[in-house]
Amino acid sequence: MFNTFLRENKVVAALLAVLRVYLGYAWFTAGLGKIQSGAFDASGFIQGAIANPVKGPDGGVVYAWYVDFLQSVALPNIDLFNVLVPWGELLVGLGLMLGCLTTAAMFFGLVMNFAFFFAGTVSHNPTDILFGFILLAAGANAGKYGLDHYVLPYINKAIFKKVQTQN
Template identity: 75%
Template sequence: MFNQFLRENKIAAGILTVIRLYLGYAWMTAGWGKITGGFDASGYLANAVANPVKGPDGNMVYGWYVSFLEGVALPNIALFNFLVPWGEFLVGLGLLLGCLTTAAMFFGLLMNFSFFLAGTVSHNPTDIFLGFIILAAGYNAGRYGLDRWVLPFIRKTFNKRVGISESTKIPV
């Protein structure tokens, strides 16, 4: 019932727009600050490896993530120094414009969980909670944004390319 409200109700679309704009502004400004401020994730990642999240028993909780940071992220730090700020900026832009909203929120949640797994709590729990609301709402989260025009265009173009007739309804 709540999911149906999130996905179909126009009042919910208005509330979702406010949440989307809040998250979008936060993501875009964080990304822009990194783009213009000479961002380097190597210290952050090295600290996440040196001081992993530990449980009450003193054992590493996310050993697999520390292995990922050591084996993939740190050796490819130049790639991550590019992906993180531009990813944050583009997620924010997508959310602010309401363009490809669910895709933007998916990648925003992916980054939130990455920061969380590295041991940064900050505002991540709140962002994750709000992000899942946006993700669950689907199209309705971008109803008052560019998704109103972009998604039908993509659907029409896709249907044409794969040979699906206009009368066939593909759910949003």
């Protein structure tokens, strides 16, 4: 019942648009600032997350698999991550502000939020994750008053046409 309300109500779509633009602006400005400065380097952050991982009450590392990922994948490929992080933030923000591929943008925004969380950074991530899951659960209704209104029918038509020709 609530899910139907969240996914189909026009008033909710308008409220989701406000929420979407708010989150999008935060993501966009974070990414743009990093790109414009030209000096973004995640290596210090990643080294700090490796050296000081999130620990549980027993003193054990909570996300050991994530620390392994940072050590074996992220740090050796830091040049790639130095591009992916700011451009990812910028594109997530742009997608959310414009309401274009909203659910995809929010999914990748949540992936980044959780990556920061696993590294031990709390900041505004819990709020962003809460709002992000609301937008993700709303599906296409979150982008109803945005470019998704025009883009999604085109994508659905193209996919439906492809499925029909395969059968």
